[in-house]
Amino acid sequence: MTPPDAKAPIAPEDEVVRICSELIRIDSSNYGDGSGPGERAAAEYVLGELAEVGLEAELFESEPGRSTVVLRLEGADPARPGLAVHGHLDVVPANAADWQVDPFGAEQRDGCIWGRGAVDMKDMDAMMLAAIRHFARTGTKPARDTTVVFFADEEAGGVHGSHWLVDHHPEVFDGVTEAISEVGGFSVTLPTPSGPRRAYLLQTAEKGLAWLRLRAHGRAGHGSVPNDANAVVRLAEALARIAAHAWPREYVASVRGLLDGVSELTGIPYGADEPSDLLATLGGARGFVQGTLRNTVNATMLEAGYKHNVIPQSATAAIDCRFLPGHQEELLDTVRELAGEFVEVETVHLDVALEAPWDGDLVESMKQALLRADPEAAVLPYCLSGGTDNKALSLLGITGYGFAPLRLPGDLDFVGMFHGVDERVPVDGLRLGTQVLTDFLRTC
Known part of the structure; x- marks a missing residue:
C-alpha cells in the first residue's frame, strides 16, 4: 500500500503538453542557408529536462549552434538488437503575419496547441521526453537498448544533423537495427458500412x-x-x-497495402483509374497519400x-x-x-527512398500499442510523400518506420499542418499518443 504522504509519479501524458508548449516557444527556425537561430537553445532545453531526472545526454555540434542531443538507455533485455527513437529540433520558418496566433506562442485554443512545430515535430519530441522522464522517475527500462536522438537540420536535409552524425559518429548507433520517428501512427476516420471507424497509418515507406x-x-x-x-x-x-509531364502512376507495396486496406474497410473498390473515391475517404491524410501514387516534381x-x-x-x-522506391x-x-x-x-x-517490411516484431509491437489504446481501430501501412531522418540511418543498415502516434479528429486537415499556416496539435491526441509511445517503448 502506498503511504498517504507519498507522491505518485507524474504520468507522462500529464506533462507532455507543458513540454510541447515550451519547445514550441523556442524559435529553432531552419532557413536552409545557415541564417536561422540554430537548434542550440532547443537542445539545451532537452538536456535540462533530462538532467532534471538524473539522465546525462551528449551534445554534438556539426557547426556552432547546429546541435544534436543523444541519450542511451539500457534495455530490459540488452541481448536484443537496439532501437533508435529520433526526432528533430528544427522547424521551418513561419511568417507571423499569416497566422491567427503567434507562431512561437504555443497558445491553447479550440482544444489544440498552436505553433510552429506543433506536428512537425515538437509534439513527438515532447512525447519522447515525457516517456523518458517517466522511465527515469520510476526506474523503468525500455524493452531493449534504446538510443534516443534529437537531431538538428532535418528541415534542410540533415546535412548538419542526421547525415553529419552518421558520417562522423556512427558509433552512436552501434547495435541499433531498427528506428522509429515522425509522420506515422496518426489516425484517419473512415466511412464504413457500419459507421465511422478510425484507422491508424504506420509509415513503412517514404519517397526519395x-x-x-x-x-x-x-x-x-x-x-x-x-x-x-x-x-x-x-x-x-x-x-x-x-x-x-504526366508521371506514370504506380502502386508500390506500401501504397497498395494502404489502398487495399481502406477499400476493404469502406467497401469502395478501386481499379485501373485514379482512386479518387477511395482517396476522398482519407480526410486530412489525403495529400500525403496522393503524393505517393507517382513521382512528383x-x-x-x-x-x-x-x-x-x-x-x-x-x-x-x-x-x-520526390521519387518512389526504385525510381x-x-x-x-x-x-x-x-x-x-x-x-x-x-x-x-x-x-x-525507403521501404520497410509490414511484418516482424517491431511492427507488431506498434500495432498492439495502438490497439491497446484504441481497440476498435484498424492499423494500416502507408508511404510518406515527404522524407525523414530515417534516410540517413538507413546508410548504417537501420530499418526505419514512422511512429509518432496521434489520435486526430476526423475533420482536421493534418497534411495542411505540415509547413503550413496555423499549425496545431490536438491536446487529447497528444496525451493519448504519449500513452501509446510509452507503452510501446516498454513492450517492444
Whole structure:
C-alpha cells in the first residue's frame, strides 16, 4: 500500500503538453542557408529536462549552434538488437503575419496547441521526453537498448544533423537495427458500412528526395533588342515541359497495402483509374497519400536578372523532386531530358527512398500499442510523400518506420499542418499518443 504522504509519479501524458508548449516557444527556425537561430537553445532545453531526472545526454555540434542531443538507455533485455527513437529540433520558418496566433506562442485554443512545430515535430519530441522522464522517475527500462536522438537540420536535409552524425559518429548507433520517428501512427476516420471507424497509418515507406537546380544559359543583351537565346525564356520553357509531364502512376507495396486496406474497410473498390473515391475517404491524410501514387516534381524558387532593361546571360530555378522506391534514376533521367539542351541540371541534395517490411516484431509491437489504446481501430501501412531522418540511418543498415502516434479528429486537415499556416496539435491526441509511445517503448 502506498503511504498517504507519498507522491505518485507524474504520468507522462500529464506533462507532455507543458513540454510541447515550451519547445514550441523556442524559435529553432531552419532557413536552409545557415541564417536561422540554430537548434542550440532547443537542445539545451532537452538536456535540462533530462538532467532534471538524473539522465546525462551528449551534445554534438556539426557547426556552432547546429546541435544534436543523444541519450542511451539500457534495455530490459540488452541481448536484443537496439532501437533508435529520433526526432528533430528544427522547424521551418513561419511568417507571423499569416497566422491567427503567434507562431512561437504555443497558445491553447479550440482544444489544440498552436505553433510552429506543433506536428512537425515538437509534439513527438515532447512525447519522447515525457516517456523518458517517466522511465527515469520510476526506474523503468525500455524493452531493449534504446538510443534516443534529437537531431538538428532535418528541415534542410540533415546535412548538419542526421547525415553529419552518421558520417562522423556512427558509433552512436552501434547495435541499433531498427528506428522509429515522425509522420506515422496518426489516425484517419473512415466511412464504413457500419459507421465511422478510425484507422491508424504506420509509415513503412517514404519517397526519395532530389533537390535540383536548373540553370538556363543564353545570350545577354539589351531589353529592347530581339533575342532568340533568352535564358529566362529557356528556363520558363523547361519548367513548363517538366510541369506538363504526366508521371506514370504506380502502386508500390506500401501504397497498395494502404489502398487495399481502406477499400476493404469502406467497401469502395478501386481499379485501373485514379482512386479518387477511395482517396476522398482519407480526410486530412489525403495529400500525403496522393503524393505517393507517382513521382512528383514541383518548382519552388526562381532567380534571374538584375535590371529591367538587361536580358541576363543565365537564369535558375529550384525544383523539389520526390521519387518512389526504385525510381530514382528514372526521375533524374526524365528531368534532364525535359530540361533540354540549353538547361543544365545540378543536384543540390539527393536522398534515398525507403521501404520497410509490414511484418516482424517491431511492427507488431506498434500495432498492439495502438490497439491497446484504441481497440476498435484498424492499423494500416502507408508511404510518406515527404522524407525523414530515417534516410540517413538507413546508410548504417537501420530499418526505419514512422511512429509518432496521434489520435486526430476526423475533420482536421493534418497534411495542411505540415509547413503550413496555423499549425496545431490536438491536446487529447497528444496525451493519448504519449500513452501509446510509452507503452510501446516498454513492450517492444
